[in-house]
Amino acid sequence: ESSVHHTDAVVIGAGPVGLFAIFQLGMARLRCHVVDVLDAPGGQCTALYPEKPIYDVPAFPQILGGDLIDRLLDQAKPFAPTFHLGQRVEGLARTEDDARWRLTTGTGTVIEAPVVLIAAGAGAFGPNRPPLAGLEHYEGTSIFYFVARRDSFRDQRVVIAGGGDSAVDWALSLAEVATSVSVVHRRARFRAAPESIARLHALAEAGRIDLVTPYQLHALEGADGVLSAVVVADLDGGTRRLEADRLLPFFGLATDLGPIAHWGLDLQRHQLVVDPATCATNLPGVFAVGDVASYPGKLKLILTGFAEAAAAAHAAYGVAHPGEALHFEHSTTTGVPSLSA
Numbered sequence: 001e002s003s004v005h006h007t008d009a010v011v012i013g014a015g016p017v018g019l020f021a022i023f024q025l026g027m028a029r030l031r032c033h034v035v036d037v038l039d040a041p042g043g044q045c046t047a048l049y050p051e052k053p054i055y056d057v058p059a060f061p062q063i064l065g066g067d068l069i070d071r072l073l074d075q076a077k078p079f080a081p082t083f084h085l086g087q088r089v090e091g092l093a094r095t096e097d098d099a100r101w102r103l104t105t106g107t108g109t110v111i112e113a114p115v116v117l118i119a120a121g122a123g124a125f126g127p128n129r130p131p132l133a134g135l136e137h138y139e140g141t142s143i144f145y146f147v148a149r150r151d152s153f154r155d156q157r158v159v160i161a162g163g164g165d166s167a168v169d170w171a172l173s174l175a176e177v178a179t180s181v182s183v184v185h186r187r188a189r190f191r192a193a194p195e196s197i198a199r200l201h202a203l204a205e206a207g208r209i210d211l212v213t214p215y216q217l218h219a220l221e222g223a224d225g226v227l228s229a230v231v232v233a234d235l236d237g238g239t240r241r242l243e244a245d246r247l248l249p250f251f252g253l254a255t256d257l258g259p260i261a262h263w264g265l266d267l268q269r270h271q272l273v274v275d276p277a278t279c280a281t282n283l284p285g286v287f288a289v290g291d292v293a294s295y296p297g298k299l300k301l302i303l304t305g306f307a308e309a310a311a312a313a314h315a316a317y318g319v320a321h322p323g324e325a326l327h328f329e330h331s332t333t334t335g336v337p338s339l340s341a
């Protein structure tokens with residue numbers, strides 16, 4: 001993509017809050033482009049827990065992470081947002097005439113708009129990858145950092161690495177469908193919910209899960225992206241070979257704001273400081289919503305982010321239309337406006 005896109009607002013991050021922001025911007029009659037470094041929309045809900053039920057989204061007593069994202073995409077659809085997925089936003093600067101922001105991505109996309117809405121969560125997150133030779137040859141074919149569909153692990157020999165909630169929860173879940181499940185952890189003790197740890201040990205005693213502790217990942221065996229075994233080593237260098245079709249390393253996510261930290265925005269730890277009334281940052285026309293936004297009493301919850309998206313979209317209207325304020329109306333009165341091309 002080499003041409004410059006022009007729009008009313010750019011949303012950085014297609015997590016749940018970024019997706020709801022598309023809707024709120026649309027209700028304020030602002031068109032938008034959305035950029036996310038991940039290949040699919042949904043942020044943490046898609047990347048980390050698509051099949052886990054969420055219990056505190058208003059009006060849904062229970063909804064799966066993935067289903068919530070599908071509904072947010074449906075709700076945003078009338079406003080026909082343009083998605084640029086698989087691209088990290090690298091640069092943000094004023095245009096030469098100081099009228100708009102110019103945003104650039106790692107793959108060369110350039111978008112100009114008066115409004116920028118940062119919904120970047122914990123940053124352009126990526127998994128902590130284990131330092132194994134040849135790792136990249138297996139990523140996406142035999143090695144995965146999250147479970148998008150549990151059923152794709154059916155009848156597979158699975159090695160899970162890690163000792164936290166993700167490792168333990170997925171061991172319990174995949175033990176129901178996989179041929180075998182081994183859990184490699186460098187300590188004998190796991191750090192997860194006590195009931196889950198108890199179930200893990202019960203399944204280990206029943207021979208359904210192999211607890212490989214204290215061991216660390218050491219090497220991969222296989223060819224052409226097809227894994228055949230994972231070699232693990234103990235602290236004295238003694239090795240064990242685990243036959244495997246799939247490896248799931250769960251070593252957490254790197255929470256790094258990356259380029260966003262270098263745009264001159266006020267930061268507090270790894271969050272952007274905003275005025276809670278409008279979610280405005282210290283840069284004119286730049287708003288921050290969702291997990292990335294910080295103010296006294298901030299709750300990092302999806303429902304909080306939704307309300308912030310509404311506040312930011314309302315204030316963004318005044319930026320895109322200087323001198324005009326958005327007349328407050330309920331959606332029951334306005335319906336869903338259609339944006340002219």
Ligand code: FAD
Nearest residue numbers: 013015016017036037043044089120121123124290291302
């Ligand atoms: P995110 O979901 O983090 O999305 C941010 C997006 O921005 C990401 O997709 C990232 O790739 C992208 N991004 C960042 N920087 C860039 C860049 N420079 N260029 C391009 N893209 C970028 N919350 C609840 O309310 N209820 C729950 O029950 C609940 N359970 C949870 C369970 C787990 C296991 C986890 C991990 C979280 C849970 N949360 C829950 C928290 C909830 O998921 C977050 O509050 C929510 O995802 C925040 O949404 P967001 O849109 O602000 O950010």
